[in-house]
Amino acid sequence: MSLFEIVPFNCRLRIYRRQASSTMRFRPCIDIHAGEVKQIVGSTLTDAEGVGPVTNFVASQSAGDFARMYKKDGLVGGHVIMLGASEANTNAALDTLQSYPGGLQVGGGINADNCQFFVEKGASHVIVTSYVFRDGQIDFERLEKLKQLIGKEHLVLDLSCRKKVEDNKFYVMTDRWQKFTTTSIDEALFHRLAEYCDEFLVHAVDVEGKRCGIQQELVELLAKWSPLPVTYAGGASSLDDLDFVERIGSGKVDLSIGSALDIFGGDIRYEDVVAWDKKRGEN
Template sequence: MNVFRPCIDLHDGRVKQIVGSSINDNQPSSLHTNFISEKPPAWFAKKYRQDNLHGGHVIKLGKGNDEAALEALSTWPGGLQIGGGINAKNASSWINAGASHVIITSWLFQEGKIETDRLKHLQKKIGKSRLVIDLSCRRRGDDYFVVTDRWQTFTEIKINSETLNNLAKHCDEFLIHGVDVEGLSQGIDETLVKIIANHCPITATYAGGAQSMEDLYRVNKIGQGRVHLTIGSALDIFGGHGVHYNDAVAFNKKQKSSN
């Protein structure tokens, strides 16, 4: 059963929706922002809590977002995952602050490769059931490669059966952004969703490009009911016009009632 999973993306301490492929530390002016909320993170966390939307993620895009992230987590303890700058030193503190899971990316990958010792150490420290690995990726040729450092740096890690099955031994879920379509609201990356569905042995959430309710139904079909979908920029609560938040909530209720 797939469901809609919400998000709270934080940049400079505010809830925003950003085009993922536009992030460039060397050219800050290239950043393309779709939406900046006047509402605080707690407003979104409270809404997700009221609608029982478990499994959503809070992502800190750069520095200056800790206070905003803590505000969201304290509003719904145990209901949200946290990512952005997570490592072995601070993971436990974020769990204690109310995160259901911590999401790791850049810290796990060094010089383009997976640091297995780091992964095993963190797994032992907080437990497999609290760990989400972010395998957000970009396409290069016919393959998808994991990207780190806020999606700016390519690694050598391909999204394939070997990668997904090996890493699944150490975590509870995967979070996978299709960075090439992230924030564009021009449709999901169906090829990537199919790869995830065909090879992922654990729960996975795909994010990137969703533009309408049809994408939820499409992911349900091609994802074989095994891939959840995050919708960001297209949602009306983020200034979008493609998806009404209440319709996405209704989709979840229908999915759960039929299973």
Template sequence: MTRFRPCIDLHAGSVKQIVGGTLTIDDAELKTNYTSEHPSAYYAQLYKKHDLRGGHVIMLGPGNEPAAREALAEWPGGLQVGGGIEDSNAKSWVEAGAERVIITSFLFPSGSFSLERLHSVLQALDGDSSKLVIDLSCRRVGDGWKVAMDRWQTITGFEINRDNIALLEPYCSEFLVHAADAEGLQAGIDERLVSYLSKICALPVTYAGGGRSIEDLELVERLSDGKVDLTIGSALDIFGGKGVTFDACRQWNARRLQSGG
């Protein structure tokens, strides 16, 4: 059954909700929907209180490691962490309390997928694929999607398709897919992408981008036959949004837990 997955997006050391397509190296065109007055640990504590597992802490650029570590320390083993993860630091983030590490850009040196680098990350995690989430955040290209790296600004040649998913699945436990073109816009999910992911992925998948209501959770559940989870960020009241309340989302999960979903 589709679950709501919480998030803690970090930019310049603060918890923020941004429009994903405006995130660049120099942030010259950055559009921010919300900057929280609360530290990352506040949200980690909130998610822990309601046992909302599988949430991701994403470091969007430099200066976010202290805030990420603060969140992980608040709920050891309850949150995933991503942003700047590579073979040299993956294990240290698990030791800092991450349930799983999320990796993207490191796998795509010069924009091309490197199986050698994926092997090196898994080796750093002592071969434990249950500790690894592969982030396949993407942009629409033609009739399909290609993975986007470096704050979603560089489109790689790696297509989201059945063969590539099958290549990756032995090495990880989950996929995280931000639809970068929809991220932060609160304009609705990419329905085609959600449906497609449910058809080509055997592992759990969390989709993020455009979610704005309980109706979107229902839509994702219907489109994916309950195989894809949904992250809602900017539309959530705890991030200044008006589309849906945090309480409604946690109650959604509670109902599915009670029904055995």
């Protein structure tokens, strides 16, 4: 049986939903900046005028090209992130959804005004962070509104975080990872938020885009605390990291790899990752 269930949406679109299991999967990604597919060091994103992010890679292929490749290779549950609000980013994201309807999640500037639009255009889920935080705290009224608009089965909550040295806890980051919230992650938080969403996505902001190694402590906490499917992203540098996350995450934490893949200018062969995932999908 596949770990991803195909379910109908509005009787016209088939979407992929991750089933709870102890078999880890690889999750692909498409990061869009200024309408192009890029790999960026996430912690360098800023609103400061004239200051651009540190860019690891800019693809010559379109976002839709990557989506079609993921579809062809049977990779499901990947995330498309729009880095910044622009018409170019929106159009590129829509290209991915048209190319792989029901197979990708979309995030970046998602709110109550546009969440239905992206689901109707083919996103299996929308990914939300900043919209559900206000003054550093979770706004449960906004969460409930999203749940009512699209249903928890179409919502992924992004709890990307950084560790504070003051208390050794991981805190959720918002606004393109520029701002610390006052919300630290713990088991109670995951269980409460599980009432509103279908999955969690967690970027380890301190190591994301740097290919400097998996943040082991965070993966172990996600495996221990999350009652829902959860994807970790950040720091992967070799094919062995898939086996490493599978082991320390007890098979409960999926892994996304970006900058380290050869399709994004890195050293890990994309074909090897596809083969690794295919074996897990056959279990």
